[in-house]
Amino acid sequence: QQQVKQSPQSLIVQKGGISIINCAYENTAFDYFPWYQQFPGKGPALLIAIRPDVSEKKEGRFTISFNKSAKQFSLHIMDSQPGDSATYFCAASGDAGNMLTFGGGTRLMVKP
Amino acid sequence: DAGVIQSPRHEVTEMGQEVTLRCKPISGHNSLFWYRQTMMRGLELLIYFNNNVPIDDSGMPEDRFSAKMPNASFSTLKIQPSEPRDSAVYFCASSLRSGSAWGTDTQYFGPGTRLTVL
Numbered sequence A: 001q002q003q004v005k006q007s008p009q010s011l012i013v014q015k016g017g018i019s020i021i022n023c024a025y026e027n028t029a030f031d032y033f034p035w036y037q038q039f040p041g042k043g044p045a046l047l048i049a050i051r052p053d054v055s056e057k058k059e060g061r062f063t064i065s066f067n068k069s070a071k072q073f074s075l076h077i078m079d080s081q082p083g084d085s086a087t088y089f090c091a092a093s094g095d096a097g098n099m100l101t102f103g104g105g106t107r108l109m110v111k112p
Numbered sequence B: 001d002a003g004v005i006q007s008p009r010h011e012v013t014e015m016g017q018e019v020t021l022r023c024k025p026i027s028g029h030n031s032l033f034w035y036r037q038t039m040m041r042g043l044e045l046l047i048y049f050n051n052n053v054p055i056d057d058s059g060m061p062e063d064r065f066s067a068k069m070p071n072a073s074f075s076t077l078k079i080q081p082s083e084p085r086d087s088a089v090y091f092c093a094s095s096l097r098s099g100s101a102w103g104t105d106t107q108y109f110g111p112g113t114r115l116t117v118l
Helices: none
Strands: A004-007 A010-014 A019-025 A033-038 A045-050 A056-059 A062-067 A072-077 A086-092 A106-111 B005-007 B010-013 B019-024 B031-038 B042-050 B053-056 B065-071 B074-079 B088-095 B113-117
Touching: A004 A086, A010 A019, A019 A086, A019 A106, A033 A062, A045 A056, A045 A062, A045 A072, A072 A086, B005 B088, B010 B019, B019 B088, B019 B113, B031 B074, B042 B065, B042 B074, B053 B065, B074 B088
Parallel strands: A010 A106, B010 B113
Antiparallel strands: A004 A019, A019 A072, A033 A045, A033 A086, A056 A062, A062 A072, A086 A106, B005 B019, B019 B074, B031 B042, B031 B088, B042 B053, B065 B074, B088 B113
16 A cells, blocks of 8 residues: 555667656545655755656656556656766655655666 | 755674664654665655654554654664564655645655665
C-alpha cells in the first residue's frame, strides 16, 4: 500500500534528448508527489513537485505529468544535458509532505 | 544558511562497536528525518521527529538502532552493536512543517554519513 514503484532503474540518453522516468503508486491517500535529484556524494535535493489536482507542472526543462486515475506520474527532462546526469527519485506522501515514501531511483546518464 | 550538517562524513568501524551519527538540522525547522541508503534497498526512512518528539520509528530495523533528539538543533542515530549489514549511507533531513493544505514541506537533506562496518 505504501510502495512507490519507479522505472527504469537506469537510463542513457544522448545530449539534447528527452529523459522520461515513470512512477506508480497504490495509496490513494497520497497527495504530494515530489521528485528529488541526487548527485554522487551528495544528499537528494528537491527538483520539482506536484499535487494531484493538476495534470502537469513545468519548471524550465523539467516537467511532471500526473495521471490520477492511473495512479502514475512521470518526470520529463527536455533537452537533456550531461549536467543532468544524476540519480532521480520519485516520492509520495499523504500527510502534507512530511513522511515521504521514495521510489527505487533511476540513474540517468546523459552522453555528450 | 549552512544547510543540514552531518558528522562524521565517513565512519569505518569494526563489527560489534558502537557507532553514533550526528545531525544538526536547519535552524527553525521542526521536523527531522533519518534515512538509510543502500544499493539493494534504496532510500529507507528510519525515523521521523516532529518538534523533537519521535512520531514514527517503524523503519528502525531492530533494537540495535536508536535515535534521539534532545533539542531542536541536534539529533543522534546510534547503532550498538554494529554489524557489517549496517554499512550504508545515512542521511539526515529536516523540514519546516507548516501545516499547509498540501505538501510544501520540502525536506532538505544533509550530505550523509558513509558508514562501513568491517
